[in-house]
Amino acid sequence: MEDAQSEPTAAPFPLEATPVEELISGAAQDAGGWLGALPVAQVATSADGTVVRWNRAAAELLGYGPQEVIGRHIAELLHPGADRSLGRSLWEAAVGGRGVMGTVTAWHHDGHPVELEIWASPVLDRHDDTSAILVFAAEAHATRRIRGASAVWDGLFARSPVGIGVLDTQLRFLRVNPALEQMNGLSESTHIGRRLSQLLPEVNAEEMEEAMRQVLDRGEPVLDRRRVGRTPADPEHDRVWSCSYVRVEDPGGRPIGVIASLLDITEQQRAHTEAEAGRRRLALLSEASIRVGSSLDLERTAQELADLAAPGLADAVTVDVLDSLARGDEPGMGLVGGVALRRLGKAPLTGSEVTDVLAPLGRTLDFPASAPYTQALAGRRPFLLAHLDEKAIAPAARHTNRPAQLLRLGVHSFMMAPLVARDLVLGVATFYRTRPVGPFTSDDVVLAGELTARAALSIDNARLYHREHETALTLQRSMLPQHITPPPGIEVAHRYLPASDVNEVGGDWYDVLHLPGDRAALLIGDVMGHGTRAAAVMGRLSASVRALARLDLEPVDLLYQLEAALDDLAEPMLATFLYTVIDPATGRCRMTRAGHPPPATIGSDGAVHVIELPPGAPLGVGGTRFTTVETTLEPGGVLVLYTDGLIESRGSDIDERLAELTHLLAQPHASLTGLCDDLLTHLVPGSADDDIALLVARIPEEE
Template structure:
């Protein structure tokens, strides 16, 4: 049996596992006796220089130095080591195939326990690779120690092996608390399972995972959620086998919060921009309230109700005091159906009475938003004393609640209420601000509707009071008339008509339209109507009467225009003298049914000034019909005026049993829906032609709208 080599025994413990440095650099281990004879040559030395152990063991170490290089450095290094000193340096060795190999070596003496001689243990590595790895190691150590990015090394079981100071600070735990434990054990209040799934994916596939979000709380900040951007890369040995994972973490909480706030700001601006288009598109209380509710769901709340003061819903003025409680009419609700929360809330049209101590009343009286960010039994206690609804909503998962009063022009008009049950996050102060801005816009639109309807009703009352209530034409002439106000979404205009007795068996038929709408137009109409009645008694020529009316318009503080048609008819001869000022032309229907659109000089509207009006004369057959109307009858959006006039003449050519029936037929066909403008209609039939004497005193009341 071969006796063990004493030198091999000495080096076996030091070099047993040294197959590579950091698992990536082949390190040759060579041992010599005291006289320089090679006694050990490992596998890494074979890979590095190509010689087998049989080729080198027993030879002197100096023979491995390259003959073309300076061998003095190699000899001096070995001699120093042999002299008892550890040395390191660079030498050029001889590769088995003949090319030079630059080596970095580390040599030190190993005393022999049996004599005073020392063996020499030499470690050698390819110099370029050693320098590269040494540099990489220095960079890694510096990065690991000083990087603000959290870094961790984990094994294949996803247990921490090492963490840097930045990660210690992020997690609020020292490295010793990390080592040997998994993330789920260490930080249960973050989404650890999701993170470990990502790391296992990296281990299995070798593909890195970038920017996976870790969210939750750590001992470093236990009272607030934070967000980290995490990336994972697999670590492999030289054979490509997975030996662990490197994780890098960057705290992006502030950036995420800033991004979220910016995104929320963009959403708020978009919602406010949309509100300017969708809320208040009509002057209608119910529609405006519903527009607010529809806009807020689901982008601000999961359910919304809009309640307006009951007095306002009835068309009365809003009350100023709320000391005795308040009655509210529900005019808006979203969603209307399909929601358990919405089903609990009172339906549209319901009047709700709240005592003075109820939160609804307090919110209205204080004119400030009311917020319960987190709803619970304690929070609903004040309201629960008045109704069971808060408890029902709490059972349905409503966890956050706010109210915003509808206030415009220093008047309290109602309140909007917002609920969250599906959205996880509670209402915030930013949500309260947004709700306040939305309700402010809705309140202004509601108040505009209130003011409009008040003025509309005033103008309509004024208009009706100034129209002739009972026209009594001279014997023999039949008259029918209609006044149709514009729809509720359009202001009342200044249309009027009249029939006046004149001396010498004559009658004046007139119709006019003050341009503009509202109370002012109605008032000017009344002024012109009274002026015509006074001037007609002076028996002025038609064109002179128009000049006097124009002078009356010039006296107004604000300029106004009006169209006007004035006809003086001799009932005995059928002779007519006609003058018009920018008004639609009259139409005649002969007893035989022939329809003519009278061709009169159009003139310019009264109030333009500097116009010379022209009087046209024509004679109508006995029994002929004369039709006067305002432009609301023949003008319609999207229709050509000539087509509408053609339709008018076609309707007049049809048989008609009476003038009343003719009025109704014209309005039914030419204004079947809500009119955009007021319509005034005056129809007269001359004596003769077999007229029904029972219709000679016919007068029709204005139509309601």
């Protein structure tokens, strides 16, 4: 035998008076338990070293069958160069009652050396007090690998910050490491023999056990399955763990258990949730900047806020504005004695039991001074009931049974945010939550405040523009001629149609003046711009034309005077203008224009012509020469003057619109009034994008 790798070492094998065959069998079972899947040769010798037993693992390890070995001295199986004296001393130690361990080099049947680790112990036969030697042998490299793996596993198991548990096929704990003990707040002894669902009922244990059963059945690992809930380690707070499960198999590939590894990711999950919530808030605010307040319409803005917030922030939303504001009055500064609110926004409009029990759109709601709605408005601060229950709704329940209805429908959290802009209280938005996502939080309150602030500003802009619109429209209508009395020999009809958008009331106007010699001046103009200022400039030009016309100036001279009037303004303004002088007796027409759409005529035979008149530049540009053109309007002929709002439309070509105008003019019309109505009906079927002024005149045919 070659030099042993280590001196024979005493091993604590028990010495019992047990039959050799029984002891060998029992010892083999023990070896299987602590050596696991390692192939272990089992050999028995007599006291003098003669082999008396040779199992299959020994035959596989060294290549000798039992018939080749039994009866030979065991030392003959060692390497030919082995020191026989060492072999004798090894057996003498074993025979002397000492268990020994060591490393030797054996000789394989095929002629190559095999390094073995051996464990030998004497066995006493109770019948004749003779000793036999029981030997276990295994390939040395494999035993060192297993011993190292075992050491690594033991170190990892004991020191890893990852919770580790070993469970059997019935999902009962066999072993847990200190990290898992700390996570669960339970000792290892409490775990052993129990299932997760028995130990931790306040986590989603059944879901986790189902995942482990899948691992046992399919053999495929399950990774990053979330365990959520509370354990004795932290009974007051929910925590989140990332769990992974791997099946453990025996050498035959049969499942014998599951290894579970757990990592506490509560803080990472909280940070991720907060970051995700932050992204959602930013996305919602970004969407609000686009969707809310896209028009200067009170009802539409309120509904846009409701549609955005449900389901972005809440499951149901209502938006109520002061009833005085909804009526077009100025909002009051005080809320003494209560408040009246008009419901202008509600979402979702259909398919929600919660919104079905809430007041419908358009309803006016009266709240006393003690109601939460009034308190939220008076305090100008959000009103939050994070957890809605019978106690929380008691103050409001004195006024209405609706809170109790909402509670029965699953509303568990409630929040209100006032609509305040430019230090004016305009209304309130109310948010309801029914989904099992937790109550409204302080972050939700902040988000609701930002959304309502944006909406409130848009609502107040709508209020201001509505007021400006009404002012401009009133000014515009007051400056248009209320009663036109044309001179003898000419008939006229006219229409004025304001734009539908609140900021689009402009400076369109028309007039008919009686000139010396029973002539008539027909004029139409459009101040470029909108609102009160455009209407005021229009009034100034209208008054100037009336004064200048009495001087019987030439058309071009009158336009130069109007341009001078515009130059006197503190802020420059432009205006288009068309001035026509008609002599009803002769049909002679003298006209000039400054950047205005060309007039059209309808002959007595129904033929339509657009008069070729030099366009000129709008008044206020300066340095422009205006040209007067003469034409004749025959008896029965019609002259049509209009502003650009009649033929200009978003998304339409101006030439196509002019062609449509001439086509309509060629149709038969019952009267001049009917002609005006037909043009507006067909060319402006919906709301007008711009103001429209229309003036038509006819020289009657002689009877």
